[in-house]
Amino acid sequence: MRYVFLLCAPDGGAEIAPGTPAGVRLRPADCATTVRTRGSEVLVSDGPFTAGQEYVAGFDLVEAADLDEALDLAARHPVAAAGAVEVRPVLEPDE
């Protein structure tokens, strides 16, 4: 199964080396711009869509046999110690 690790870090920056070739790292959350469309109106605001202590700092895509293996990989991810890693199964096109 494929899982995406949403890497959440307190500062929102990603000074961590990518964990997998399929991973990306994001610039800090203060560079974020959020867009919402409501009817015909386009609302643009400064900052990330969540106002919290931790921001999405990057994504990794991993292949694992099952959730236990994915959780094991996540537990050894450097971001797990500094912030948090949200493990989400990928919705595959044929599902």
Next chain:
Amino acid sequence: MNGTDDVEKAVTAAFHEEWGQVVATVIGATGDWDLAEECAQHAFTRALDRWRRDGVPRRPGAWLTTTARNRALDVRRRAAVEAAKVRDAAVLARHEDPHEDPHEPAGEDESGVPDDRLRLLFTCCHPALSLDARVALTLRTLAGLTTPEIARAFLVPEATMAQRLVRAKRKIRDAGIPYRVPPAHLLPERTTGVLAVVYLLFNEGYAAASGTDLVRTDLCAEAVRLARVLARLLPDEPEVLGLLALLLLHDARRGTRVDAIGDLVTLEDQDRSAWDRAGIDEGAALLEGALRRGRPGPYQIQAAIAACHTTAATADATDWADIAGLYGELERRVPSATVRLNRAVAVGMAEGPDAGLALVGELEREGALPDSHLLPATHADLLRRAGRPAEAAAWYGRALELVGNEAERRFLTRRAEECRSAHRTAGQPC
């Protein structure tokens, strides 16, 4: 040929004994939790008819498992023909042993390794599921309680409970929670999680947090049954034996905890001659066997405390110093406010109310257990024992503001009144 009542009895007995095994086997074969429940239900319904006609089979469990599994494979075949393509059983059907045919899972034969239920239990109690979901799923799939029964037991609307179960099963499937007994490096931690679910189940039945029945017997019985299954399947884990011992020792006193009109009876006032001797003996023997392994843990320590209470001939003969020492040991491992509160009670009995009040005072200064009636109730009881009824009555009043259970409310009300009248008449201890 069996009479109707005998057949019904046999089916009911088989339901308690075999439901979990039947469901576990069908999940093992198909990876489909809903299908497994449906097919188990089908097998038990069919058993009523067939066993009346043909007599109760020699091995009811094997009959039920085979019937349910055949039904599942039938449903699958038909679905496969209709849809031409059926989604593979995916992760859930994966077996550790590559030589094992997934359609011939272990556990069907009495002589086989009965690990299907263990797989089911570990999967139901996976830490990726919420605690509420783990408990509900365990009761539904392993113990065979219906959704309305579980909803009633946990005092939530039926629709909420149904939703909780659907969500949990969907997560198991979609997030790829493996259907297996965890590998060695995960086993200790996961076993602790399973024990916590069984313990919670028992507690939920033993002292309902709210509602009018102090004891919900069914949940206690299910918890004991599950603990027995665990102890049979993991006989070398002292904490598993410790938990079963603990539940048996508590359960032995269950009938005497409330009186005929449903009022709470404290440990010191319980009728010790009415305690279940066989349960106490079994619990004490299990505990001894567990402790001999030299790996004590929280459940063994709690069982040892329960054994101190249940083996004392009278309330006055209770070895409170021993109990206080055991709570100290427990506190070192589980430094929770509840454990510290229990230790305060024991110390109060062993060394006098003032020593207990000092420990209770520490908890209060820290703001521990702010929503629980137990802290003010304990404070009140220690004051009562110290011969300070006016202050005790005031603390009982604070406890009454927080208590949820009706039987406990009546008990605290009674105590508060006793203290007030003792204060009025002579200032004597009540």
